Amino acid sequence: LAKTTQPISMDSYEGQEVNITCSHNNIATNDYITWYQQFPSQGPRFIIQGYKTKVTNEVASLFIPADRKSSTLSLPRVSLSDTAVYYCLVNKAAGNKLTFGGGTRVLVKP
């Protein structure tokens, strides 16, 4: 199973870039990496997904090195509303057991 490991928490300030790294040493060849954001009392919502190198959308960027054993979610110029828990998930190519890691609690300060 591709178990993931993330930092428990990170603090940042408005306008800064936040980078969260997730370790997934046992990732299989055809697995994808997906990141979710969760606010209190809500279900997680999808942010970004990638397989290798770099993916960028209107919300974030995802950097995946060649060995794919880790990935880094980058949130540019965070605001107070980006305070949330961020989860990485290895989306299995085979089988459907989608297991989350502990998540990273990001606190954005004014």
Added chain:
Amino acid sequence: DVKVTQSSRYLVKRTGEKVFLECVQDMDHENMFWYRQDPGLGLRLIYFSYDVKMKEKGDIPEGYSVSREKKERFSLILESASTNQTSMYLCASTTQREKLFFGSGTQLSVL
């Protein structure tokens, strides 16, 4: 807009009661999941289903069962609720290798 609907936002039950948590999705997804979330413990997978009448145990299935009689509906059953099952329960659905869509969650209190 895609939707995963959980039947109750808040639920209060007594110890020993049989509890049903219902989840319905309108996206024709084959995969559905039940997670529980407790402070500091992240999302833990209870059960999942990849097709009608099919189910697989997740990481913490003890004390729970599930039912998937129709593709759009996935039910989580607590056969005899206990206080340590007080938690937030989240349902999700997806197609293979696509993003998960989550419901809003059910906060269950077992007294």
